[in-house]
Every structure is written in structure tokens, then in C-alpha cells.
Amino acid sequence: MVSSTDCPVCGVAASQACTRCKMVRYCDREHQKQHWPQHKRSCRPFSEEQDPQLGRYLMVTQDIAAGQIVFIEEPLVVGPKWYLSDADKEASIVPCVGCATPCRLGKHQCRRCRWPVCSSGCEHEALECSVLSLGAGTPARADARSLNDYFRSDALLVLKCLLLQRQSPAKWAALLEMQSHEEERRGTELHVEAEKRVVSYLQQRFLGRLKKTKPNLLQDCGPELLHRLCGIIETNFMVIELPTGVELSGLFRQACMMEHACQPNCDFQFDPITQQISVRAGCNLRKGDHLRITYTNILWGTHLRQHHLRLTKHFSCRCSRCLDPTEYGTYISALACLGDVNKTCAGTHLPVDPLDENTQWKCDTCPMLVDGAYVSELQTHMTEQVDSLMAGCPSANQVELLLARLSQILHPNHFHTFNLKHTLIQLYGNETGLELGGLSSGQLERKLRLCDELYNVCRRLDPHSIKLAIYVTVILIEIAHTREEQARRAPGEGSSFLELAQARLKEAEVVLEKELESVAGKKLYDQLQKEIFECEKQMLTLTYNQKRDVGQK
Ligand SMILES: C[S@@+](CC[C@H](N)C(=O)[O-])C[C@H]1O[C@@H](n2cnc3c(N)ncnc32)[C@H](O)[C@@H]1O
Numbered sequence: 273m274v275s276s277t278d279c280p281v282c283g284v285a286a287s288q289a290c291t292r293c294k295m296v297r298y299c300d301r302e303h304q305k306q307h308w309p310q311h312k313r314s315c316r317p318f319s320e321e322q323d324p325q326l327g328r329y330l331m332v333t334q335d336i337a338a339g340q341i342v343f344i345e346e347p348l349v350v351g352p353k354w355y356l357s358d359a360d361k362e363a364s365i366v367p368c369v370g371c372a373t374p375c376r377l378g379k380h381q382c383r384r385c386r387w388p389v390c391s392s393g394c395e396h397e398a399l400e401c402s403v404l405s406l407g408a409g410t411p412a413r414a415d416a417r418s419l420n421d422y423f424r425s426d427a428l429l430v431l432k433c434l435l436l437q438r439q440s441p442a443k444w445a446a447l448l449e450m451q452s453h454e455e456e457r458r459g460t461e462l463h464v465e466a467e468k469r470v471v472s473y474l475q476q477r478f479l480g481r482l483k484k485t486k487p488n489l490l491q492d493c494g495p496e497l498l499h500r501l502c503g504i505i506e507t508n509f510m511v512i513e514l515p516t517g518v519e520l521s522g523l524f525r526q527a528c529m530m531e532h533a534c535q536p537n538c539d540f541q542f543d544p545i546t547q548q549i550s551v552r553a554g555c556n557l558r559k560g561d562h563l564r565i566t567y568t569n570i571l572w573g574t575h576l577r578q579h580h581l582r583l584t585k586h587f588s589c590r591c592s593r594c595l596d597p598t599e600y601g602t603y604i605s606a607l608a609c610l611g612d613v614n615k616t617c618a619g620t621h622l623p624v625d626p627l628d629e630n631t632q633w634k635c636d637t638c639p640m641l642v643d644g645a646y647v648s649e650l651q652t653h654m655t656e657q658v659d660s661l662m663a664g665c666p667s668a669n670q671v672e673l674l675l676a677r678l679s680q681i682l683h684p685n686h687f688h689t690f691n692l693k694h695t696l697i698q699l700y701g702n703e704t705g706l707e708l709g710g711l712s713s714g715q716l717e718r719k720l721r722l723c724d725e726l727y728n729v730c731r732r733l734d735p736h737s738i739k740l741a742i743y744v745t746v747i748l749i750e751i752a753h754t755r756e757e758q759a760r761r762a763p764g765e766g767s768s769f770l771e772l773a774q775a776r777l778k779e780a781e782v783v784l785e786k787e788l789e790s791v792a793g794k795k796l797y798d799q800l801q802k803e804i805f806e807c808e809k810q811m812l813t814l815t816y817n818q819k820r821d822v823g824q825k
Pocket of ligand 1: 590
């Protein structure tokens with residue numbers, strides 16, 4: 273099933289897409305009708321299903337080959353970023369309220385509502401502007417923090433949802449069908465935060481006045497509904513990254529039905545102009561499979577992933593990775609056994625019940641058991657150490673020191689050591705004073721060993737590189753660099769080292785294919801092309817020199 277721009281009946285370039293799957297275009301209704309008997313067999317290769325645990329989900333109804341587009345969908349609503357970091361709240365460059373272009377706060381304002389726009393001519397949606405203009409005034413202070421607090425972009429996302437009630441009854445109905453976890457959210461920190469940041473802000477600044485001035489414009493804009501919308505966003509929003517670096521949030525009727533798994537089988541991309549989502553099969557999908565994406569970070573250990581999913585999406589994941597204490601043999605959550613006072617032990621501690629946050633951790637070699645509370649405390653302490661080191665652009669030496677300390681208590685593949693090692697492989701060969709040519713052969717070997725360890729973990733967690741394509745590409749490029757350096761040092765074996773380098777770069781090219789639409793993926797792909805060119809050049813130079821040397825003899 274490939275998206276085509278030509279009408280399948282007459283072959284003429286066509287613009288009207290099948291509204292159901294958006295994969296086939298027709299020149300007119302007549303040709304669409306004529307083609308339906310054939311097209312209906314492949315129009316939508318999945319169905320919407322319902323399950324007491326999962327809620328609504330999507331199930332494959334006919335085999336889909338890896339790489340095929342499963343569906344393309346328009347967003348129900350697109351708006352500003354939902355989770356604003358401290359840096360976002362203090363930023364002086366913010367997305368334009370009309371077109372999301374980055375603009376300087378305070379430079380241009382919408383003539384009517386005074387919200388930040390990229391130029392005096394940039395207009396935004398009329399209804400939204402008229403509601404925002406009810407709160408128009410002058411912020412008490414003009415510093416970035418105060419302005420961002422005055423023009424709250426996360427609250428604007430909720431307002432955009434609310435206005436669908438008036439703008440598009442069909443989209444509004446689809447939005448209200450989405451899961452909100454209203455009951456579970458009540459009384460939680462998320463609810464309290466939403467009340468402070470969004471609900472009371474919208475009510476006091478805009479909606480209170482709207483009710484007085486235009487009581488019939490919206491049927492409902494009360495606090496209960498606003499909290500429900502916050503829950504719908506929290507449960508369903510997808511992050512859309514624009515080439516400008518601006519992050520938007522999107523809600524999609526169908527794409528948001530895809531369930532979570534810690535090893536997904538689908539990936540997705542967004543059109544940077546229309547924000548349409550295209551969902552693609554990350555591997556071969558069989559009839560009966562569920563379409564699965566990941567809602568969390570697959571490079572975290574099970575307890576951290578579970579905690580994140582429970583907190584934000586209100587469910588416990590029971591996928592095969594979460595149920596496996598070794599997480600597909602990666603040991604990414606495992607601790608090293610410290611033994612007891614009488615005897616050290618080389619064993620590994622794994623959770624007895626990976627789904628229970630308070631479970632005991634058992635050594636696979638000796639009878640040692642460790643308490644869940646102790647492990648949680650340890651994890652928190654280590655997270656703080658790793659985060660604080662990483663925040664400061666550490667040197668290889670600083671990373672090595674923390675890695676040595678953590679390695680005494682963690683499995684070599686633990687996600688904290690994984691993170692430190694992934695940083696190290698990029699520092700060795702690139703840090704000033706640690707350029708490739710200056711590394712000892714031991715350091716080169718170590719870099720290669722670290723790359724292999726990281727590569728193997730990535731392959732087990734994500735065999736089809738659905739989520740980790742960029743990570744894996746970085747590792748493969750670092751392996752290639754190291755092999756090229758080995759070739760320079762041992763010209764006699766140069767061609768075999770260069771062949772190894774080339775094979776890794778070619779592998780990276782295939783892996784990265786999935787990420788070509790993303791900003792980071794595109795940038796890395798350009799770098800990769802240069803690397804492949806340089807490697808081929810080195811191979812040619814080596815062959816030329818070898819022939820010349822033979823000729824001279
Ligand atoms: C983005 S929505 C998915 C669509 C949702 N099931 C519906 O009916 O609208 C996310 C919610 O679906 C449910 N869900 C998704 N994946 C799940 C999984 N693997 N196990 C249990 N519940 C899941 C959770 O309630 C979660 O908060």
C-alpha cells in the first residue's frame with residue numbers, strides 16, 4: 273500500500289484523497305466509485321476494537337509489510353507544547369500564536385488580543401483571537417518570565433480544544449470520546465497543577481468574561497469540562513517537533529488509539545506543514561497484531577517506565593518486556609550483588625516481581641535479597657548524580673569517574689551506566705586532547721568494547737530500530753571512526769579495518785532510513801553521507817598507495 277498522487281483509474285495526477293485512508297488519490301468522485309471494489313480490500317488494514325483493560329485499540333486485519341504506511345491522519349487539534357520546562361517559562365523566544373514561527377517576546381503582538389506573533393501581519397484563528405482578546409491588558413512586568421506567565425501557551429492548548437465545541441461539532445465529539453482518566457486524576461498533583469496553571473487562569477482571564485458578554489457562544493466552559501480536557505490532553509497528546517525546533521502538541525482521533533508497548537511495532541512521523549501524522553509498520557505485522565507505539569522512554573528500566581506510565585497515563589504496562597526481570601536479557605535495570613560480610617559475589621540482582629515497585633531484588637548466584645525501598649532510594653540517588661553530571665557537559669575523565677563508582681553497584685548494562693557509556697564513546701575521539709589520533713590502542717579497544725555493549729543492548733530492546741535509530745547510528749559511526757583510526761595505524765591490515773568501517777556506515781544508512789523525516793535524523797543522515805564518502809576515499813587512497821608501493825619495488 274503506497275501513497276500515490278495519480279488516479280489509479282486513469283493515471284492522471286489527482287488531488288482528492290480517499291477520505292478514509294488518505295492513501296489513494298482520485299481525479300473525481302466517479303473514478304473513486306469505480307475503483308472502490310478493488311480499493312476496499314486495502315483501504316484500512318486495521319479495525320478499531322475495545323478491551324476492558326486497554327480501552328479502544330487498533331488491530332491489524334490484513335498482513336502489513338515492514339515500512340508500509342498504515343494510515344495518514346489529520347490532527348483534531350494542534351497547539352503549543354503541553355509540558356513547559358523551567359527554561360520554556362523563562363524563554364524570550366516563543367512560538368508565534370498564529371503560525372508557530374519562533375519570535376521574540378514583546379516585539380510584535382496581535383493587534384486584537386495582544387498575544388505574541390511573529391510579525392504584525394500574522395493572523396490567527398478568529399474565534400480564538402476574540403476569546404483571547406477578552407483578557408487583553410498590559411502585563412505588570414515586561415521580563416520574559418512574567419510575559420510567559422501572562423500568555424500561558426499550555427492553557428492556550430486547552431482553549432483550542434474547548435473552542436472545537438463551536439468550530440467543529442464532529443471533531444468535538446471525537447475529542448470527548450478520548451480517554452481522560454478524570455477519576456484517577458482527581459486529587460493528584462497533576463490535577464492540582466492543572467487547576468493552578470490552566471483551569472483558574474482560563475476562567476479568570478477569559479471565560480468568566482465570555483459568559484457575561486456572549487453567554488451562548490459555548491454550551492459549556494465550566495471547570496469540570498476544562499479538567500476533563502486537561503486529562504484528555506495528558507493521556508493522548510503527541511509531540512510534534514518542527515524543523516525550527518519548536519515543539520507542538522497534537523491530538524489525533526485514530527493515532528491516539530494506538531496502545532503502548534515497551535517494544536513498539538509502529539513508528540510515526542508528522543508533516544511539518546500540515547501536522548498530518550503518518551503511521552508506518554516498523555516490522556512485518558500479521559493479522560490480529562495490535563498497532564503499538566511507546567508512550568515512555570525505552571532506555572529506562574522497568575520501574576522507571578512503570579512509574580512514568582502510572583503517573584501520566586494511569587495504567588500498569590504488562591508487556592513482555594515488563595514481565596521479564598532481565599528485560600530481554602539486557603539486564604538494563606539490574607544491580608551488581610555486593611555479597612555479604614563474609615564473601616563477595618559476582619552475581620546480579622533482579623526484581624522478584626518486576627511489576628511491583630516494592631518487590632524484593634534477588635541475587636541470581638547467592639541467597640542475598642535486597643529490599644525494594646533500598647533499591648528505589650539507590651536509584652533516586654544515582655539519577656541525581658547522573659543528571660547533575662550530564663547537565664554540565666562533562667569531560668571523559670569526569671564520566672569515567674562516575675562510571676567507575678556506579679559500576680560497583682550496577683550491572684554493566686544498567687540504564688545509568690548505558691547513558692554514561694553512550695556519552696563516553698562520543699567523547700573519546702572528539703574531546704580536545706582526546707582526538708582519535710592521540711588515543712592509545714587500549715583506549716581505542718575500550719571505545720570499541722563500549723560501542724559493542726551499547727549496540728547489543730539497543731538491538732535487544734528495539735530489534736527493528738523503531739525508537740533507537742539515532743542512538744544506534746551514533747554508535748555505528750563511532751565504531752567506524754575507530755576502525756578507520758586502526759586502519760591508519762596498521763596500513764598492512766588497513767583494507768580489512770576499512771571494510772569493517774564501511775560495513776558499519778552502510779548499516780547505519782539502513783537504520784537511519786526510518787528517521788529521515790525528523791530534524792535530528794536528517795542532520796545525522798547528512799553527516800553519515802560525508803562519513804561514507806570519506807571512508808571510500810580512504811579505501812581508494814590505500815589501494816592507490818599499495819599499488820604504487822608494489823610498482824616501486
Ligand atoms: C492514548 S490512549 C489510547 C486510547 C485509549 N485506549 C482510548 O480508549 O481512547 C492511552 C490510554 O489507553 C490505555 N492503554 C494504552 N496502552 C495500554 C496498555 N499497554 N495497557 C493498559 N492500558 C493501556 C490507558 O488507559 C492509557 O491511558
